[in-house]
Amino acid sequence: xxxxxxxxxxxxxxxxxxxxxxEYLDLAATYPxxxxxxxxxxxxxxxxxQKKEAMSWYEKALHEDKNNILAMSNYxxxxxxxxxxxxxxxxxxxxxxxxxxxxxxxxxxxxxxxxEKNFDQALRNYEQAYALNPENYITCVNLANTYFDMxxxxxxxxxxxxxxxxxxxxxxxxxxxxxxxxELENYADxxxxxxxxxxxxxxxxxxxxxxxxxxxxxxxxxxAFSEAWQAIELSSxxxxxHINFGYMLYESSLEKEDELIQKYARLWLQKYPxxxxxxxxxxxxxxxxxxxxxxxxxxKNIFDVFAPDFExxxxxxxxRAPQEISEYLQSLFLKQKNPKLKILDAGCGTGLCGNxxxxxxxxxxxxxxxxxxxxxxxxxxxxxxxxxxxxELEHFFAxxxxxxxxxxxADVFTYFGDLSKVVSGVSKSLTSKGRFIFTVxxxxxxxxxxxxxxxxxxxxxxxxxxxxxxxxxxLIEKIKKCKLRNEGSNQVFGFLFAAQKTN
Numbered sequence: 492x493x494x495x496x497x498x499x500x501x502x503x504x505x506x507x508x509x510x511x512x513x514e515y516l517d518l519a520a521t522y523p524x525x526x527x528x529x530x531x532x533x534x535x536x537x538x539x540x541q542k543k544e545a546m547s548w549y550e551k552a553l554h555e556d557k558n559n560i561l562a563m564s565n566y567x568x569x570x571x572x573x574x575x576x577x578x579x580x581x582x583x584x585x586x587x588x589x590x591x592x593x594x595x596x597x598x599x600x601x602x603x604x605x606x607e608k609n610f611d612q613a614l615r616n617y618e619q620a621y622a623l624n625p626e627n628y629i630t631c632v633n634l635a636n637t638y639f640d641m642x643x644x645x646x647x648x649x650x651x652x653x654x655x656x657x658x659x660x661x662x663x664x665x666x667x668x669x670x671x672x673x674e675l676e677n678y679a680d681x682x683x684x685x686x687x688x689x690x691x692x693x694x695x696x697x698x699x700x701x702x703x704x705x706x707x708x709x710x711x712x713x714x715a716f717s718e719a720w721q722a723i724e725l726s727s728x729x730x731x732x733h734i735n736f737g738y739m740l741y742e743s744s745l746e747k748e749d750e751l752i753q754k755y756a757r758l759w760l761q762k763y764p765x766x767x768x769x770x771x772x773x774x775x776x777x778x779x780x781x782x783x784x785x786x787x788x789x790x791k792n793i794f795d796v797f798a799p800d801f802e803x804x805x806x807x808x809x810x811r812a813p814q815e816i817s818e819y820l821q822s823l824f825l826k827q828k829n830p831k832l833k834i835l836d837a838g839c840g841t842g843l844c845g846n847x848x849x850x851x852x853x854x855x856x857x858x859x860x861x862x863x864x865x866x867x868x869x870x871x872x873x874x875x876x877x878x879x880x881x882x883e884l885e886h887f888f889a890x891x892x893x894x895x896x897x898x899x900x901a902d903v904f905t906y907f908g909d910l911s912k913v914v915s916g917v918s919k920s921l922t923s924k925g926r927f928i929f930t931v932x933x934x935x936x937x938x939x940x941x942x943x944x945x946x947x948x949x950x951x952x953x954x955x956x957x958x959x960x961x962x963x964x965x966l967i968e969k970i971k972k973c974k975l976r977n978e979g980s981n982q983v984f985g986f987l988f989a990a991q992k993t994n
Contacts, residue, residue: 838903888916
């Protein structure tokens with residue numbers, strides 16, 4: 492038996508898991524209750540990525556010896572990997588009661604807390620494991636990852652470096668280090684770390700994406716475009732990579748990198764003629780054609796991608812459109828605490844305006860419409876809307892039968908050039924004396940009604956909006972020029988319009 496176990500162990504150690512598994516299964520037929528053999532069968536299945544089979548063998552080992560610490564920790568790991576967090580937590584806690592020095596159980600508990608976004612508790616568990624063995628690679632890389640998500644980038648970089656000392660052949664360590672150095676604005680060091688990661692895995696398109704952003708910060712636009720283009724190609728044209736490439740084109744236009752813009756924008760348009768992100772943003776920077784509005788598919792794709800982090804991104808841009816609308820409403824209803832209004836939040840997104848509109852619509856209800864299902868999913872979590880609709884605005888106003896006392900739209904018309912159908916639709920959807928409050932970005936480029944900016948967003952002239960409102964039976968109550976947001980190092984100005992329907 493010893494010779495056979497030694498042979499199976501050797502096969503396992505050299506990575507021949509399939510042959511090792513067969514030898515351990517043969518041994519288990521003769522020694523069905525041997526816990527060590529049962530555990531090794533589970534380990535072989537785990538290495539072969541057959542997780543459910545591994546879990547069943549760890550469960551068998553625990554059945555044979557209910558206090559076996561290794562069986563508990565391995566089974567807990569399998570449960571965690573199969574998303575049974577409750578049972579995994581119970582087993583890990585039981586293992587620690589029997590052996591308070593069991594590192595794997597601390598790691599399991601940390602992983603569960605991390606996935607549930609309890610970062611402080613995850614950190615405490617990882618720190619317990621680190622105190623027991625500061626040279627454990629998994630512990631160090633998990634600490635690095637957790638500190639990164641907690642925005643403690645210096646600590647994240649420190650632990651990433653520690654994990655690299657223990658194993659320099661792991662992509663994750665170099666990736667975390669690259670991202671941490673990027674956030675610390677150490678862009679040259681970020682490039683070095685991502686370069687090491689790419690040596691280990693040159694097919695990871697996100698790594699090409701990350702390093703392209705670092706090169707961009709170093710104003711090395713040639714490398715930035717080259718890497719961003721590889722990210723698109725390697726991802727087979729994933730929307731997130733197209734969006735990143737589009738914004739890189741826009742940001743390079745601010746730096747007057749005209750030769751590179753011409754080269755890559757035209758290549759992009761030629762290679763991906765059916766991708767609406769490429770078509771809209773590519774033509775925007777080239778100013779080749781100006782469609783009347785952004786394509787539905789483009790809008791759905793771009794906002795579906797941004798939905799989970801949308802509010803954090805806008806906060807970083809000092810986005811002020813909702814605040815401007817909120818301040819106007821406060822002045823308008825100064826003496827009326829609970830106006831009985833039925834309100835539509837047009838292009839509601841994740842519900843940034845809904846947060847304050849709810850106080851004006853408690854009796855008759857707050858409604859929202861947006862083209863992005865994922866944005867609506869985020870808005871729904873806030874439980875502030877009476878009903879949410881997934882629709883494009885022109886179509887929504889043309890087909891819905893409801894009447895509203897107020898329509899509010901914050902920074903939505905930046906994706907429309909020609910606003911005639913939208914304004915006409917709003918007018919038809921408002922009750923007599925109903926109000927329309929919205930923002931638009933200012934066309935400072937030329938004297939046209941609207942202009943498609945290289946950012947992919949439309950700018951509108953004040954006079955164009957005034958004429959549209961008057962021609963659709965609105966009395967203009969307020970026009971305020973204001974800052975709406977930042978784009979890079981530039982401030983974006985626009986107008987707050989408030990109008991009341993006259994019939």
